[in-house]
Amino acid sequence: MTTEDGLTIRAHSLVVAAVSSLVLLRLQWRAGDRKEEIQVCLGPEVSRLGLAAVLEFAYTGAVGSLNQDSVVQIQSAALALGVHRLLDLCEQEKEGKKKMEGKKEQEKNTRISAEEQLESSLQSIRLMLEERVDCDVELEARQRTFHAHRVLLAASCDYFRGMFTSGMRESKQSSVALMFVEDVELEALLRCSYTGTLMLGWDLVFDFTSTALQFQIQPALSLCLEFLHKEIHPQSCLDVISFAEAYEMGELRELAEDFVLRHFPEVSVTPKFQDLPVDKLLWYLQSNSLCVPSELVVFQAVMAWIQSDPRQRTKLARELMETIYFPLMTFKELKEAEAQTKWLKSNVESLYETVLEDFCSIGSNGNMQYRAYLPKDNLVLVGGEGITSDYANRKPSRALWFGNSLRNHTGIIKDVEWRTLGEMPEQPRFSHEVAVLRGQLYVAGGRHYYGREDVMNSMFRYDPLENNWRRLADMQEARSNFAMLVVGETIYAIGGDTDSEVNVDSVECYCSTTDAWRFTHPLDLALSSHAASVWQEKIFISGGFSRDCQCLTSILQYHPEKGTTHISDMSQSRAHHCMETLANHLYIAGGLSYDASSLCLDQLSCEIYDPRADSWCTIAPLPIPHVGAASCILEEKLYILGGYCQEDYNESRLVHRYDPATQRWENMGRMPGANTDIRACLLQIPSHLRK
Structure with missing residues (x-):
C-alpha cells in the first residue's frame, strides 16, 4: 500500500481485506499466481496518518489516534479503502456520541469495542475461507484436502509458522501433505484456528489434544486443556493421568491425581481402578490427601482390586491391608468387611487370614487414632x-x-x-x-x-x-x-x-x-x-x-x-x-x-x-x-x-x-x-x- 507522498507499507492481504471492501474486491478479482503481491496506490486524500490508522484498526480493532484533530484524515483513508466499520467510528467521533465518564471507563469501552471489531473481522475471514478467497495453501490429510490461509495458520500454530517462515520446502509449495493426521482432527483444528471454538467430548479430546500438542496449535490446545480441567469425572480421571504421563504434562497429571484422591470413593468403583499398578495404588492409599468418609471405603477398594486378579494379587494383601486403619472402623463396619470376604473365590484363603489377623490387631496400634x-x-x-x-x-x-x-x-x-x-x-x-x-x-x-x-x-x-x-x-x-x-x-x-x-x-x-x-x-x-x-x-x-x-x-x-x-x-x-x-x-x-x-x-x-x-x-x-x-x-x-x-x-x-x-x-x-x-x-x- 503506497501513499502519493511515497510511503509504502507492507501488510497481510487477508487481514486488510477483512475490513476493506477495496482490498477484498482486488483479492476476488486477482487471477494467476496468488503469491503475486497486490499493489494498492492511494490518492492524495489518504495521508500517512490515515493509512496508519486503517492498518491499526485492521490488526487491533481499535484506533488510538482517533480524536477531533485526526478524524478528518482517518475518515478520508477509510472512505478510500472502503473500511465501513471505521467510517462508523469516525461519524461517532464527529458527532460526539461517545461520552466517557473518565479514563477508566474510556479504556473499558475501547477494549470492548476492539473485541467486537476483531470478531467482525474474523467473521469476514471465515466467509473468505468458505468462498476460497485468497486461500494460498492446501493441506492434504489421509482422505481429504482442506483449503486455508498461510498467514492465519502461522498466527495460530507454531508448527505452520516454522514451516512457512523459515525457508522450508513447504513454504514455496501450494500443497502440504499431512498424511499422519486424521481428517476429522485436522478439520476440527482448522475450524478452531478460524473460529476459536472446538466441539469436544471424551471420545475426541485426547486425540485432539495430542494433535494440538504435535502442531502446537495454541487456541485448540488451550480449549482441550480447559475441557480436561473442567469436565474431569471419576470415570475419566485415570485416563487423564495416563495421557498426561505419556505426554509429560505435569500440571495436568497433578490435577487429575488430586481429583482421584479427593473423589476416591467414586473412582475406586470404576473398572479402570482395577487396572492400577500396585505402586500407584499404594501411593494413593498412603497419601495424606486421600479423602474417604470411612475406612470401610478403603477396605472395599483394596478388596475389589485384589479380586480382579486374585492369583497374582493375593500375595500383595499384607502390604495393602497395612494402609487401612482398621481400629477406626465401627463394629458394624468390621462385620460388613468380614462379610465381603465370604464371596471371594476359594483360592484366596491366605487373604482371608490376613484380614482376620488385622481385625484382631484392633487397638494394638496406638498411632491409629484418626486418618488425617x-x-x-x-x-x-x-x-x-x-x-x-x-x-x-x-x-x-x-x-x-x-x-x-x-x-x-x-x-x-x-x-x-x-x-x-x-x-x-x-x-x-x-x-x-x-x-x-x-x-x-x-x-x-x-x-x-x-x-x-x-x-x-x-x-x-x-x-x-x-x-x-x-x-x-x-x-x-x-x-x-x-x-x-x-x-x-x-x-x-x-x-x-x-x-x-x-x-x-x-x-x-x-x-x-x-x-x-x-x-x-x-x-x-x-x-x-x-x-x-x-x-x-x-x-x-x-x-x-x-x-x-x-x-x-x-x-x-x-x-x-x-x-x-x-x-x-x-x-x-x-x-x-x-x-x-x-x-x-x-x-x-x-x-x-x-x-x-x-x-x-x-x-x-x-x-x-x-x-x-x-x-x-x-x-x-x-x-x-x-x-x-x-x-x-x-x-x-x-x-x-x-x-x-x-x-x-x-x-x-x-x-x-x-x-x-x-x-x-x-x-x-x-x-x-x-x-x-x-x-x-x-x-x-x-x-x-x-x-
Missing part, C-alpha cells in the same frame, strides 16, 4: 469474641486460626485440626468482614470494643506467602455488621451500622490497584446484620435488620450502577445468619428471627435459593443454633462455624458441615478460640507455616 486429610485450601478463622454475662471480662480477639487437616476418627466422629496463624495488627475485631482476592486476605471494619465510638473503618491485607500484614486505605464509612465480598477484581462493602449505631444504605467498592475506596449506588433501604454472596458475578443480599429493627425475609439483587432489585422472599425472616454459593445455589442457614409477638428466636431452618428458577426449597435444619456464626464452602460442602444461642445466650462452640450429596449435617468438632461474630474464609497456607 490435608485439604488444598485451608479454612481460616479471623477475630471474633467470646460471650460472657460480665462485659468487663469479655475480650474481642485478634487471633487467626487455620484448619490444617480434617480428621476421621472411629465411625462418624470427625473434627478439624486447628492451628494458630498469628494475630491481626493493632486492635481486635468482631462484627467485621473478610474477603479474599488473588490469594490474599482482606480484613475490614467491625468493632474493637463495645462502646458507641468503637466501630472501625480501617482495612488490612494479609499475604500468606510472605506471612505479613499491610495497612490499606480506610473505608469511607465506619461499618460493623455489614457484608463484604469480591466481584471480579473489586471488593464491595455493603450496608452495616455505624458509630451512631444507625443502619446505613451506602455501598462502597475498593480497587486494589489504586488502593482507594469509592461509593457506588446505595441500597434502596438501610441494612445491618444481613448476608451477601456472589453467583455468576451477581451480588445477592439476604435478610438483616432494617433501620426500624424489623427482621427481614427479603432477597435483593444488587448492581453497583443500578441499585437493588427485589426477588422472591425467603420463607423465614433472619438476621446474623450465613449465606454461601454452592453448585449454582445460594445456601442460607442459621441466624435469628422474630415471631409474631416480636420475641427474638433462634433460626434453625435452612433454605436454598435457585437464581435461575427464582425458587426456594428447604434442607435439613441445623442441629443447634448458630447466631453470628462464620461460614465457608470447602470442597463443595458448607461449613457453619461457631456463633451463639439467642434463647439462652450460650456460645455454640461446634462446627457443622452440610454435605449436599447426603443432605445431612455433620459434627466437625469444636471451635479453637473465639466463637461469636467471627468470620471465615479459604486461603492456601504455605507448607512451611503448616509444619
